[in-house]
Amino acid sequence: MEPTDERAVAGGHAPRFAAYFRVRHYEADAIGHVNNAAYLHYLEQAAIEHSAAVGYPLGRYREMGTLFIVRRHEVEYLRPASPGDVLEVVTWAEEIRGPRAVRAYEVYRHGQATSEVGTVAVPADGLLPATHVPASEALVRARTQWVYISLESGRPLRVPAELVGAFMGRGTTRPASGSQVPLR
Secondary structure, three states: OOOOOOEEEOOOOOOOEEEEEEOOHHHEOOOOOEOHHHHHHHHHHHHHHHHHHOOOOHHHHHHHOEEEEEEEEEEEEOOOOOOOOEEEEEEEEEEEEOOEEEEEEEEEEOOOOOOOOOOOOOOOOEEOOOOOOOOOOEEEEEEEEEEEEEOOOOOEEEOOHHHHHHHHOOOOOOOOOOOOEEOO
16 A cells, blocks of 8 residues: 555554663562563564654654644563563654654563673664564563644644655655645
8 A cells, every 4th residue: 555644554564673772770670570561662663663763753843833643552461571681672663654653662582681790781772674573572562552643732643754754665755845734
């Protein structure tokens, strides 16, 4: 399906981005696994970094007078992670329609695994090549619904085609016009 202001679906073609996080001891629960709430921080930070990597850092949204806010999270916890583990959080835009964007995530234990003394290097975050293969089985799968809003009014806005193109792997990441298309 071709991207429009109405709807864009990735169909497995949207650029994937990986952000890396070392699990800290205070993020563990009573049994030594990453607390479920800590994963939400990893997911949100990966989304912010992915947005910056495709040309939309937080400052650019502020210049445009817009922002994405979270409406809903769905998280499936499959396997535990522990303090010292280096996690690879892979994310991509799954669908963008009107003011809503659905972002998918998969969390993996990075191949360098764990370090008791914290000497394992954390890889640089970045867009992944199409041939990327995760180093482990998924620990977490998640989806987040984001809503694109006007900072001035707080009301939802249709996601501009240029922004859809940046996230869905089509189009450009050249400077945005800053125009806003209100929902009808």
